[in-house]
Amino acid sequence: MIYNSIFKDYDIRGIYPAEINEEFAYGLAKAFCAFLEEKKLSGPVIVGTDARISSPSLKEFFIKGVLEQGRDIIDIGMATSPLFYFSALKEKPAGGAMLTASHNPKEYNGFKLVLGDGGLLNGKIGLPEIKKLLEKEIFAGKNFGQVSSKDFSEEYLEFVVKPFKMTAGKRKNDILVVADAGNGSSGLLLKKFFEKIGVKHYPLFFEPDGNFPNHPPDPLKKESWKQIKKEIAARKADLGFIIDADGDRIIFLDEQGDVLRSDIVYALLLDKILESGDKVVFGVNSSKIIEDIAKNKGTKAERIRVGRGFIPEIMKKQDIKIMAEYSGHYYFKEFSYFDSSLLALSYVLGLFSDQEKPFSELLRPYQKYANSGELNFRIQDWDGLLEKLKEIYKDGEQRFIDGLSAEYPDWWFNIRPSKTEPLVRLVIEANSQEILEREKAKLLNILKVL
Template identity: 35%
Template sequence: MKINPKIFKAYDIRGKEGQDLTPEFAKRLGGAYIVWLKEKINKNNPLVVVSHDVRELSLLLAKNLAKGMSMAGANVIFSGESSTSMYYFVVNITKADGGIMVTASHNPKGDNGFKICLAGAVTVGLGDGLEEIQNLMENETDFAGEDEGSVETKNFLSDYVNFLTRIEIDYKEKIIIDCANGAVGPIMEEVLRKLNLNAEKLFFNPDSNFPNHDPNPLKEGALNKLVVKVKESGAELGIAFDADGDRVFFIKKDGSLVGADVMAIILSRHFLQKQKGENIVLDLRMSREVLEEIKGGKGNAIISRVGHTFIKQAMRQNNAVFGAELSGHYYFRDFFFADGAIFAALLFLKIIGEGGKTLEEITHGLRNWEKSDEMNFKVENAPALIEKVKEKFKDGKQKEIDGLSVDYADWWFNLRASNTEPLVRLVVEAKNKETLKEKVGVLTSLILGV
């Protein structure tokens, strides 16, 4: 079959429902994955998990995916609709050899995709086997195994909710929870039944049209309705999940966003107060103030490339207690070294409930440096540009973990190429607004060739 090669991304497969991603594609993917997995783990009848999000064709794609897997000899646990974090949970508690989640993450309506993993929910992306699966799909004609496997449907919602609600929370303030009409809604419904939280619900009903706002909370305007509700109701806190439920964001009572840097400081402090010397993984875009917090708390900061594949690898390799990405992914050793959005939200409620302070008091003064958003620039030759910038700032302390990071005493920046688009991405942080503005201007002019 003809396959659009552009749908194979760095960490997953993403394309258009009904165009790039059809039932036939899903069935072939299932077969190719199992053929690849059998050789990878030397097992004839692997046990795998299939889950799916709330998008229009996700269930149909998941059923065809499971069919292709079973025809190739796998025993499939079909866990149905779930968030991505719940999918990671199921792969781990069933001790499955791998799995595939049908989801386009936080992409717009009309998109869909597949997140592929090995045992332990270890990501399979480009460089880890995804290109080999692509080659099998394009070249092999028959994936049928000698013995057809089975497909067993099983609901893990109660297991997941029981796992999450082991976190003991004593938080009485009013909160507003926005589930974005995505996969988290039904899970949070059950979580709220078990926890004594003063919570008001927004957009809990799964809807593939995402009628209330963009499925990505970081898109302009996506958090507006939550902000209005928080302000109108006098709530202390707003919580927003993305459509597939692996990222979470927090809104203060004044409507401002609690940035991922601040969340990383709060969560790092929590873990280091319990145990000094713990390893904590950060993506290299995180504020230098997070590094200082970890160092001051007698912890060890492990700097990682951007992307959940790399964060998870670093988490496992270093037995890290916690990990954070600027994009709102939070990872925990107690959540299988994976990103658990609801887990992060409940842990945060536990922390602020125990602190005896308001959210404003807890967050006050945690950030003093000034930081830019991540800025995107369209370029034709990213490697040449990065070399040019490297030469310009050769007097700084340079690292090339992911693109180019350059540190000075009172400012730093990271410039890296996108894995999926002809873009470079820039983050700049400085000790004051004036320096930030100056350095952003210098770098922008250099990037644009002005």
């Protein structure tokens, strides 16, 4: 059944219209309402969309399905995923749906579903039940719901600028930032964000356009870096950043146009805002520098599985203040453990404005290990690859938190299947570039054979 291919670990995502279409959106709305009824959650459903071409039509049919079940709709219009989460936290509806395929190419679309208490449905909680309900016939309710529109963007912006206002230093009026919204749904928010903090910026692709004509919606793709690198150099900017299509991921670049790994930026944030004894978690694919910082702060860092469907729950249980993924998601306790690119940006700009150093120098202490970056491969037989690697690297300390991690005294690697794309992702880190190149060559040869 097609549902098996589009129900992911974190959300629902597929190609429009072959896998995600208006009929599916209508059926999903009814199944979601039935799920809310089973959970005895009363109240409206809040809905937002990203800038994708198919989003308005899908939203129309999703709203139709909700209204027929007798529930009201609160429509927040085009929004980023973080703004959608903020709106749901403020309004406290029965549940909500954000129509987006995040960083996937333009032909994709999908749904992120939340409950009114802020719980994000995932492959373990909620989505399996909704998938079963889709297969049942659900009749219309006795009453017909109504639609209202609300805009929470001003409240959200006041919330996300707080870290900057608390940490901003004397350089805040001298900084120039190249800001790339990637023709996603962040452009208008970014314009107002910079107006509120008073930092100079040069805008790139702030106009929403679901065709993503200037570069891919994924900020980790090399094709997405070309224009911003040129503008950073031409304008002698202090730093730059790219935000993905639905505004929940952010990738930073320094004044030299070098793309910065998110675990390195995470290290900066931890070092500057972590208090002694605060707990720390980090992804299986993130740098050991996180462990070093945690040790210096008198605590330990625990490796956890990658994925936004699971991180908020782990953070909440362990009372974690902040966590960042390699992919550019930054999660915050103050945001009910949701991720927000603008909140991350607010912290980074505030901390940077209080320093005399260039951005590259500020981050250099956290780049002590040689790192491969994330390498992606298409592998048909993941199970076969896993068994082979387990045998070859059996003399290392192996962990299976997420895929396979093998650690040695002077290097480690993690390889895992992507939860959002048909790929296998590999990260290697070593104490020196020489060791990294040696072990990388060995691993790549194994992958070529398979």
